Amino acid sequence: MYSCAVEIVNYAQDRGVVDTNETPLYVVSNNSIPALLLEVGFITDTNDFNYMVNNGDDLAHAIANGIMNSIEAEEISEEV
Numbered sequence: 001m002y003s004c005a006v007e008i009v010n011y012a013q014d015r016g017v018v019d020t021n022e023t024p025l026y027v028v029s030n031n032s033i034p035a036l037l038l039e040v041g042f043i044t045d046t047n048d049f050n051y052m053v054n055n056g057d058d059l060a061h062a063i064a065n066g067i068m069n070s071i072e073a074e075e076i077s078e079e080v
Contacts, residue, residue: 038063 022053028035041048052059 025037028037040063041052043049043052
C-alpha cells in the first residue's frame with residue numbers, strides 16, 4: 001500500500017491549497033459540517049482519466065489512509 005501511495009504522490013502535480021476565503025467553493029463553504037474537496041485528476045486529460053479508471057481502488061485506499069492517519073495524529077496530539 002505504501003508503494004501505491006508513493007506512486008500516487010509522484011504522479012500528482014501539487015496545485016496547492018485553495019483558500020476558500022479568497023475563492024469560495026460552494027461544496028466546501030456551504031456545509032453545516034467540516035468538508036474537504038479532493039481533486040485526484042482531470043477526466044478531460046486522457047492520462048489522468050486512464051489512471052483513475054485503472055487505479056480507482058488504490059486511489060480510494062490512499063485517500064482513506066490519509067484521512068485515518070490525520071484523525072489518529074489529531075487524537076494523539078489531544079492526549080498529550
